[in-house]
Amino acid sequence: MDTRLPLLLLLAGVVAAAAPLLATAQLSADFYSSTCPNVEKVVSTVIERKFKEDPTTSALLLRLLFHDCFANGCDASILIDPLSNQSAEKEAGPNISVKGYDIIDEIKTELEKECPQVVSCADIVALSTRDSVRLAGGPNYDVPTGRRDSLVSNREEGDSLPGPDIAVPKLMAQFSEKGFSADEMVVLLAGGHSIGKAKCFFIEVDAAPIDPTYRSNITAFCDGKDGDKGAVPLDPITPDVVDPNYFELVMDKKMPLTIDRLMGMDARTKPIVESMGKKTDQFDATFGKAMTKLSGMKVITGKDGEIRKSCSEFNNPVNTDDGPSVIRISSLNPEEMMGSFAPATGKSPSAASESRKVAPGGAMEERMAAGEAKTDASGGAMAERLAAGEAKTAAAASEDENQAAGDEAAAEEEGTKSNKKKAERVTAEVPADEAAPAAKKPRAMGGQSFSMAGAGAGGEPAKKSTAMKSQSFSMASQPQQ
Ligand code: HEM
Structure with missing residues (x-):
């Protein structure tokens, strides 16, 4: 050699x-x-x-x-x-x-x-x-x-962005490719997921071990009136404060997203979570440093690129046959978006609520294959739930198809060229095997099957609180915008 x-x-x-x-x-x-x-x-x-x-x-x-x-x-x-x-x-x-x-x-x-x-x-x-x-x-x-x-x-x-049930080694590889260490990855997730909410659509309670009481609370909330559009705080203790609560929540298995719970169970990341959880006084410095690095990733400088006049369009947008007809996604009706995109992902909101309990594919299967998965949270009932999930797929898939067809018709009826073209493009981009998902298993959220069907809908710095209170939390539903 x-x-x-x-x-x-x-x-x-x-x-x-x-x-x-x-x-x-x-x-x-x-x-x-x-x-x-x-x-x-x-x-x-x-x-x-x-x-x-x-x-x-x-x-x-x-x-x-x-x-x-x-x-x-x-x-x-x-x-x-x-x-x-x-x-x-x-x-x-x-x-x-x-x-x-x-x-x-x-x-x-x-x-x-x-x-x-x-x-x-x-x-x-x-x-x-x-x-x-x-x-x-x-x-x-x-x-x-x-x-x-x-x-x-x-x-x-x-x-290509990671989905919420991506396996830890894959996520580590993605971060490493971009020049981030495992420590930086963990602290970025910790700071990022110390504020804000996750929609029920993205939550799979059985995809990684979870605290049983927390699981019941989440399931009860997400099966409630808002269904998959409801959203739960990532950090239920201080939902709007960037703080180091993440580490303890992860170790207690009280985080809604699979990837966060996996961080506390994977042999590569668990020691990092534990160690950072013991040094919370260093969180600000470590997270801040990682944020500076993230904010400077692969930037365009000098004479490359441009300074846009308007952030949502290039200075010289490509002209189309019909003129530069810009579709503003933010102005589309969320229901319309859910419908238009559902076929591409093979997942409807109803299928999503099923996958909250069923975790086929994605990280869990990978870990099971690798002999890493524990069966504690999902228990022996995993196989049963997998079977139940499969039985429901056909119904979910036909709902997807109906919804997509409805949206195309609506776009056409509205007579907006841009909407119609978009519907056509979305349909055209659906691979043949995705367009007829009836024969497929319900897909887990993660990997690249990250679906958008869940899309729905002041001045003083916030006070920090690192004290862990009881795990009861209010799961206010995501305000529609
Ligand atoms: C690396 C893997 C990551 C995955 C798979 C992931 C996935 C997700 C998912 C599925 C949600 C819920 C979105 C919704 O319900 O609409 C979410 C929320 C959020 N993520 Fe991440 N995330 C990751 C990393 C990060 C990082 C590194 C940051 C920032 C440094 C971050 C910041 C946030 C924030 C702030 C929210 C809440 C957004 C809101 O309330 O609207 N995430 N993430």
Whole structure:
């Protein structure tokens, strides 16, 4: 064997790990000092007002930033509205329930008045997320600026984002490819999932071990009047505060999303969760550092890309035969979105509520195959539930088909060319085996089957509380927007 090989591999690893840092190095603290000196003030004024009106602002922006940055870099590609003949990252399954675009637009409007076409949308996303995390009680981390906006926005990039029941080794591989260590991955999840909510649609109580009382509460809530559109807090103790509660919640198996519960059970991540849970005083510093790195991932700088005039469209949008007819996803009726997209994912809301109890495929199956899965939470009844889930698939699938057909008809009736074209495009993109899901098992949420059928619908920093109270929690349903 070539004795230089281990050295070369080591060097390759070091270069890969340094990639995001190199990109961050092209950014600077005083990038707008002469071209738009008030940029930070303008951003923080809008964010403080938004946060005062609605503290969930922080969760919306933090998720938006993660989804933009993790899908090919922090380049504002997630903000682009799809055109009638061109899809965009925003339409990808994992992005359908992402919100906060209106907040970025509002800041952009203010900045365009002050210094036209100077501040990039990518910088606005990074700065506004930093401010909203600080207001929610999190760290005030560094966000150097100088990002430029992308000239492309691909739906496929968004589709590659991890789903909530992705297996831990796969998730670690995804983070590692992007230059993040396992510790950084865990702390990003910990901070990110310490605020905000998860819709019942995304929750599978049997896909990983879970606290029995917590399980009953979740199941009772999610089987309630709002069904899959209801949403439960990720951190029931301090749902709007960025704090280190995550670690204890994970170890207690009291988190709604499968991936978070898996973090506390996988042999690679469990020791990290335990160790970080013992050093909560270091959380702000560690999370802040990881956020600076995430916010600087694969940024576009210098003469590349552009500074958009409007964050939701390129400066020179591709002209179509019918003119640049922009479909604004945010203006579509959520029911319409659910229907339009259901065939592509093979999952209807009713199928989703079944999968809350049934966890075929995805991480659980992988772990079972690897002999890693414990049967404690899912118990011996797993096989029975799998069988029950399969029996219900045909009904769920035919519901999907009916819903999709209904939406196409509705789009046509409305006479809006853009809506009709979109319906056509969505149908055209459905692979043959997906278009007839009746013969398939109900799909788990994770991996790339992350479905969007669940899409539905102020100023003082929040107070921290790391004290763990009893696990009773109010599961307010997600307000419709
Ligand atoms: C790495 C794997 C991750 C997966 C699989 C994942 C998945 C999810 C899912 C399924 C939801 C619920 C969405 C909904 O109900 O609409 C969610 C919510 C959220 N995620 Fe993640 N996430 C991950 C990492 C992160 C990271 C790294 C951050 C930020 C640093 C983050 C921030 C958030 C926030 C703030 C929410 C709440 C959003 C809201 O209330 O609207 N997530 N995540």
